[in-house]
Amino acid sequence: MKRKxxxxxxxxxxxxxxxxSGSDEIxxxxxxxxxxxxxxxxxxxxxxxNSTGELRIEGWDQPGVEVATIKSTKLAYLSAGAERDKxxxxxxxxxxxxxxxxxxxxxxxxFPRHRRYLPRPSVGARDFDLNxxxxxxRDAKLIVDHDAGEIHFDxxxxxxxATTNQGTITLRLPSATQYAxxxxxxxxxxxxxxxxxxxxxxxxxxxxxxxxxxxxxFLRDGYGDIIILRMRTAPVL
Numbered sequence: 544m545k546r547k548x549x550x551x552x553x554x555x556x557x558x559x560x561x562x563x564s565g566s567d568e569i570x571x572x573x574x575x576x577x578x579x580x581x582x583x584x585x586x587x588x589x590x591x592x593n594s595t596g597e598l599r600i601e602g603w604d605q606p607g608v609e610v611a612t613i614k615s616t617k618l619a620y621l622s623a624g625a626e627r628d629k630x631x632x633x634x635x636x637x638x639x640x641x642x643x644x645x646x647x648x649x650x651x652x653x654f655p656r657h658r659r660y661l662p663r664p665s666v667g668a669r670d671f672d673l674n675x676x677x678x679x680x681r682d683a684k685l686i687v688d689h690d691a692g693e694i695h696f697d698x699x700x701x702x703x704x705a706t707t708n709q710g711t712i713t714l715r716l717p718s719a720t721q722y723a724x725x726x727x728x729x730x731x732x733x734x735x736x737x738x739x740x741x742x743x744x745x746x747x748x749x750x751x752x753x754x755x756x757x758x759x760x761f762l763r764d765g766y767g768d769i770i771i772l773r774m775r776t777a778p779v780l
Contacts (some may be wrong), residue, residue: 570619573631578611579641587646588684589677594652595690596673602681602698608648609678612639614671637671650677652690698774706763713770714760724752726762726769735771 583589589608591598603609614637620627637654654669673692679685682701687694689707696703696714705712716722726733728747735741739752750769762769 568621570621572615572619573634574613574615575634576613577639578609581608581641581643581648583608583648583680583683584646587648588686589679590647590649590686592649592651592688593690594650594675594687595654595669596675596692598675598687598689598692599695599697600677600679600685600699602700603678605678606680610641610650611676613674616671634671637673700758702759704761707767708765709767711767711770712762712764713772715772715774718773720758721756722752722758722760723754723756724750724760724771726750726760728764728767728769730766731764731768733769736773737771
């Protein structure tokens with residue numbers, strides 16, 4: 544008991560010494576925000592290549608596309624110091640670019656991958672957090688090649704082709720739009736408001752709706768669930 548009290552007293556003394564030294568600065572994460580706007584021709588396609596982190600794609604009434612990103616460090620740092628400078632430099636290596644290629648708008652993400660004792664870069668191994676909010680015309684076609692992290696689609700009526708190695712995929716779709724669905728999880732479950740056929744494959748599930756429909760959903764998830772929801776309209780009072 545006496546030994547424990549001595550140890551606790553020593554810890555309190557160290558904390559008190561730090562407080563009295565005048566260094567009351569609270570470490571904070573480094574964060575960089577960016578918003579870009581780009582034109583998209585009618586009936587065009589928005590393609591995301593190598594996105595990572597949390598991705599949200601929302602339908603809106605504007606003809607163009609808005610890409611907002613927030614990238615931040617996982618750890619907090621004081622306002623000065625070698626570690627902070629190193630973290631700031633690493634954050635600069637995370638780059639999201641938007642380019643127009645014919646009828647496609649391509650959003651590309653570049654970031655360093657860390658081996659972490661593995662023979663190849665591990666999926667989702669990042670020293671940063673990255674969030675996207677992408678607003679597109681509701682009828683835009685979407686092609687998403689995602690590294691790892693959650694993907695959310697909201698209020699969209701166009702074709703959606705989305706793949707991810709790891710992370711949940713959720714879709715909130717207008718109730719009146721009809722889709723042909725081809726969804727598979729290697730490890731995970733598929734839940735759908737759209738009627739169809741669901742089968743279990745080892746640790747994962749497959750779901751399909753092969754009826755003729757004007758739009759299609761092609762969804763592939765390595766590790767995670769796929770959730771397809773119909774948007775509910777509020778009753779008129």
